[in-house]
Amino acid sequence: MFESVAPRPNDPIMVVMEKCKADTRPEKIDLGVGVYKDSSGITTILKSVKLAEEMWNREETTKTYVGTVGNQDFCKDMLELMLGADSQALKEGRIGAAQTAGGSGALRLGAELLKVAAPNATVWASTPTWANHIPLISDAGMRMGSYPYYNRETLGVDFEDMLTYLDGHAKRGDIILLHGCCHNPTGADLSPEQWDRLAPFMEERGLFPFIDLAYFGLGRGMKEDTYGLRKVVQTCPEVLLAASCSKNFALYRERTGLIAAITQSSEKAKVLKSQFGAIQRKLISMPPDHGAALVTRILRDESLRKIWVEELAEMRERVLGLRQLLSEALNVQGGEAMAAAIKNQNGMFSTLPLSPEHTERLRDEHAVYLMPSGRINIAGANASNIPRLAEAILAVH
Ligand SMILES: Cc1ncc(COP(=O)(O)O)c(C=O)c1O
Numbered sequence: 001m002f003e004s005v006a007p008r009p010n011d012p013i014m015v016v017m018e019k020c021k022a023d024t025r026p027e028k029i030d031l032g033v034g035v036y037k038d039s040s041g042i043t044t045i046l047k048s049v050k051l052a053e054e055m056w057n058r059e060e061t062t063k064t065y066v067g068t069v070g071n072q073d074f075c076k077d078m079l080e081l082m083l084g085a086d087s088q089a090l091k092e093g094r095i096g097a098a099q100t101a102g103g104s105g106a107l108r109l110g111a112e113l114l115k116v117a118a119p120n121a122t123v124w125a126s127t128p129t130w131a132n133h134i135p136l137i138s139d140a141g142m143r144m145g146s147y148p149y150y151n152r153e154t155l156g157v158d159f160e161d162m163l164t165y166l167d168g169h170a171k172r173g174d175i176i177l178l179h180g181c182c183h184n185p186t187g188a189d190l191s192p193e194q195w196d197r198l199a200p201f202m203e204e205r206g207l208f209p210f211i212d213l214a215y216f217g218l219g220r221g222m223k224e225d226t227y228g229l230r231k232v233v234q235t236c237p238e239v240l241l242a243a244s245c246s247k248n249f250a251l252y253r254e255r256t257g258l259i260a261a262i263t264q265s266s267e268k269a270k271v272l273k274s275q276f277g278a279i280q281r282k283l284i285s286m287p288p289d290h291g292a293a294l295v296t297r298i299l300r301d302e303s304l305r306k307i308w309v310e311e312l313a314e315m316r317e318r319v320l321g322l323r324q325l326l327s328e329a330l331n332v333q334g335g336e337a338m339a340a341a342i343k344n345q346n347g348m349f350s351t352l353p354l355s356p357e358h359t360e361r362l363r364d365e366h367a368v369y370l371m372p373s374g375r376i377n378i379a380g381a382n383a384s385n386i387p388r389l390a391e392a393i394l395a396v397h
Helices: 012-022 047-059 073-085 100-117 131-138 159-169 194-207 226-235 266-283 290-300 304-332 337-346 356-366 386-396
Strands: 095-099 122-127 141-147 175-177 208-213 239-242 256-262 349-351 376-379
Touching: 047 304, 073 095, 073 226, 073 239, 073 256, 073 290, 095 100, 095 266, 100 131, 100 208, 100 239, 100 256, 100 266, 122 131, 122 159, 131 141, 131 256, 141 159, 159 194, 194 208, 194 226, 208 226, 226 239, 256 266, 256 290, 290 304, 304 337, 304 386, 356 386
Parallel strands: 122 141, 122 175, 175 208, 208 239
Antiparallel strands: 095 256, 239 256, 349 376
């Protein structure tokens, strides 16, 4: 039976990871994989998570199933965190949500719901977007299209082109997939003023926002990183939100996330929640419990929450500090545009104007590993190797 099955090509990120792992040069710099690392290059478990785990281990009484929509306390706490406790949609019970297996599970569940609600619509994604958006959404059966977003020359968002393109191509009822903050892979986010224009633009044209919020808290701050989401929820009648706790709680392998549908009535919210439950049932039956139980514990316990807020700030400030250092180091002849972009962009990622050949030279001649697209994860650097990193980038550029 398996004779006809051919191997699939390796994911480019896995290729970079494997090559980096095999490299014995001690000075190597790994800017490939998209996880946060501390200054020693380690993705540690947060102290708040460890403490919550200790408590949870003492208190947990059962391992029975969590149900198809998962931990609803977790969903409520996360929605409060993202939308604010004063959110009208929350107060009025107009949000149907389900806990999912990470942000990826949330995106898939959202796409499956779209297949039920709007099977003939197109989901428009930014150019570029997170590579996994395409299979997660199109394998659910949704047609996908792309709108202009990142300009590889100015290293900023082509906002006017984005609006003009969507105006000409997206039809009423189509879905606009948006990165809530810390755009992956470019780091180029919409400004508050651009969100202020985009939200009514979508509302007037009957376009449906699908917001992926995978890095909130790691950009400029919790409030700043959820500005766009809040604006869209206040403006558009219906919104789909996929959120992840992988990065901001460093819970990567615990697969912790949620999907939420913000609607016009509490009755509709119940309908959508039941859809999420039924869809999840046929995909994975039920989400895993552990990560969501920890997040709930952290958000509900004052002292744990305080520790987490501080840990999140520390991660964010480290990334901002590295951006500042790399920007300063690149700010010499020929590197000015990169320097300015790196300083203005948000989160762990930036896409530099480097070709696959440049990235190969960086790897072979300088032991610097990054994606062939030019995407770097700034958290993979540290203060001591930034001068060498900047020199290497400028040497191949
Ligand atoms: C833009 C974006 N969305 C969603 C995710 C999903 O994250 P996870 O499934 O690990 O929670 C990621 C992870 O890299 C991402 O970069």
